[in-house]
Amino acid sequence: MSDFSGGPAGVPLLLFALAFGYLLGSIPFGLILTRMAGLGDVRSIGSGNIGATNVLRTGNKKLAAATLLLDMLKGTAAVLIAGIASPEAAIAAGLGAFLGHIFPVWLKFKGGKGVATYLGVLLGLFWQGALIFAAVWLGVAYATRYSSLAALVAAAIVPIALYIIGLHQIAVLFLILTVIVFIKHRANIRRLVAGNEGKIGSKG
Numbered sequence: 001m002s003d004f005s006g007g008p009a010g011v012p013l014l015l016f017a018l019a020f021g022y023l024l025g026s027i028p029f030g031l032i033l034t035r036m037a038g039l040g041d042v043r044s045i046g047s048g049n050i051g052a053t054n055v056l057r058t059g060n061k062k063l064a065a066a067t068l069l070l071d072m073l074k075g076t077a078a079v080l081i082a083g084i085a086s087p088e089a090a091i092a093a094g095l096g097a098f099l100g101h102i103f104p105v106w107l108k109f110k111g112g113k114g115v116a117t118y119l120g121v122l123l124g125l126f127w128q129g130a131l132i133f134a135a136v137w138l139g140v141a142y143a144t145r146y147s148s149l150a151a152l153v154a155a156a157i158v159p160i161a162l163y164i165i166g167l168h169q170i171a172v173l174f175l176i177l178t179v180i181v182f183i184k185h186r187a188n189i190r191r192l193v194a195g196n197e198g199k200i201g202s203k204g
Contacts, residue, residue, distance in 0.1 A: 013086065017090070021094060021098075021099075022097065024093075025074055025099065025100025026111070027104075028050045028104055029066075030050035030052065030112065031043065033067055034060075034063060043107075045057050045058065049110070055067045071116035071117050072117065074097060075121040075123070075124065078097035079093055081093070098114055098121055098180070102117075119134075121177070125173075126162065129162060133157075133158055136150070136153055137151060140154065141200060146197055146200070147200050151181070155181045159171045159178055
């Protein structure tokens with residue numbers, strides 16, 4: 001598999017793709033679904049973010065699963081739609097979707113932590129990379145029972161794997177996304193170091 005080899009896309013197209021991706025990524029599905037279900041504002045519980053993990057704290061597993069799927073697919077959709085114009089536009093839209101989820105303008109730039117949308121963008125750009133992420137996540141989660149650690153390790157491996165495969169442009173994108181994922185998980189990292197992070201299946 002070689003990296004994108006088409007000619008460079010024009011700057012206006014890339015900016016349009018970035019904005020398009022941002023608007024799609026900024027749709028706060030977790031907030032919308034919990035309100036539609038009569039569960040109030042998901043930002044008032046748990047971590048206060050709009051992602052699937054926090055939606056799960058409402059006790060509604062189906063709603064959390066739907067949030068996870070929609071947050072992932074908005075990243076995939078942004079990439080696939082923009083990719084009709086050019087491969088570079090697909091990358092720009094993927095970056096926009098990820099940033100839109102984490103920093104939605106509608107919610108004063110306070111969104112989710114980005115893992116689901118990260119995976120969705122990866123699925124759209126290089127679906128085999130999503131399999132790598134999933135395999136690493138499952139392995140680390142099984143061994144440690146820490147969901148956050150599994151996500152961080154998987155996100156750290158993805159850009160390395162993409163670079164080794166030869167997808168250098170996509171690797172650079174996911175290096176940027178991985179850095180942001182780590183920044184957004186800094187509280188989880190502190191709890192992991194302190195031994196206070198909640199494990200998968202724990203009721204605490």
